[in-house]
């Protein structure tokens with residue numbers, strides 16, 4: 001059975017302020033979902049809450065992944081189970097190289113699946129890394145640099161996709177992985193995601209632009225507004241938003257409070 005991320009009536013508060021006010025969403029392996037919505041509507045909040053960021057308090061609702069209640073698990077345990085988040089603003093980790101970071105992450109994921117696993121051999125890891133970096137058009141010296149330290153905006157986004165490509169999660173959440181990319185980089189990054197898309201990967205693409213959805217075609221598009229998903233539809237919903245903006249969403253669902 002395909003594993004599934006199931007979000008039911010999730011409410012989240014940050015510093016006692018209610019941000020998400022009941023979100024429902026189901027994502028299966030093999031499906032691509034896009035999440036759109038105005039600035040401040042709660043898209044990144046959903047991503048952080050799903051990964052278990054300590055500042056994001058889930059005050060109601062349920063999140064299960066592969067049938068397990070993940071709200072009880074640490075961010076690390078969630079990642080090892082195969083849940084992946086590419087951050088809107090990736091953080092630098094001075095002192096930890098890209099290669100070391102990835103090798104540690106791969107090994108802890110392998111160990112979670114099989115406690116007897118001895119880890120990936122250096123030789124296999126090197127060739128895996130070389131292959132994945134080449135497919136994302138990343139220069140080889142990046143592997144020896146500290147993760148995201150001094151990386152340009154576009155380089156950070158590519159490094160996120162490199163993590164996605166090497167870790168092979170079951171469900172990946174990409175928070176504005178397309179923002180700040182030049183046109184060529186957008187094609188490379190979207191192409192990198194497309195290569196990974198298939199029956200084993202479910203994706204939630206958080207984006208403001210229809211542009212990226214030309215490369216990564218969503219099965220479903222959802223609109224977040226004031227902390228709720230207020231519209232869901234097929235790929236044409238993204239076109240509609242691009243043409244009409246969010247005014248009609250606001251008119252239909254706004255209550256004058258919040259963003």
Ligand SMILES: Nc1ncnc2c1ncn2[C@@H]1O[C@H](COP(=O)(O)OP(=O)(O)OP(=O)(O)O)[C@@H](O)[C@H]1O
Pocket residue numbers: 014015017019037038039040041042043044045046055088259
């Ligand atoms: N640490 C925080 N402290 C207080 N409020 C916060 C914090 N983080 C987020 N918020 C608020 O939560 C709301 C939702 O923010 P969020 O980042 O989820 O929006 P978003 O939909 O991802 O927006 P964008 O499209 O601009 O990325 C905003 O009003 C924001 O100001």
Ligand SMILES: [Mg+2]
Pocket residue numbers: 043044045088175
């Ligand atoms: Mg955001």
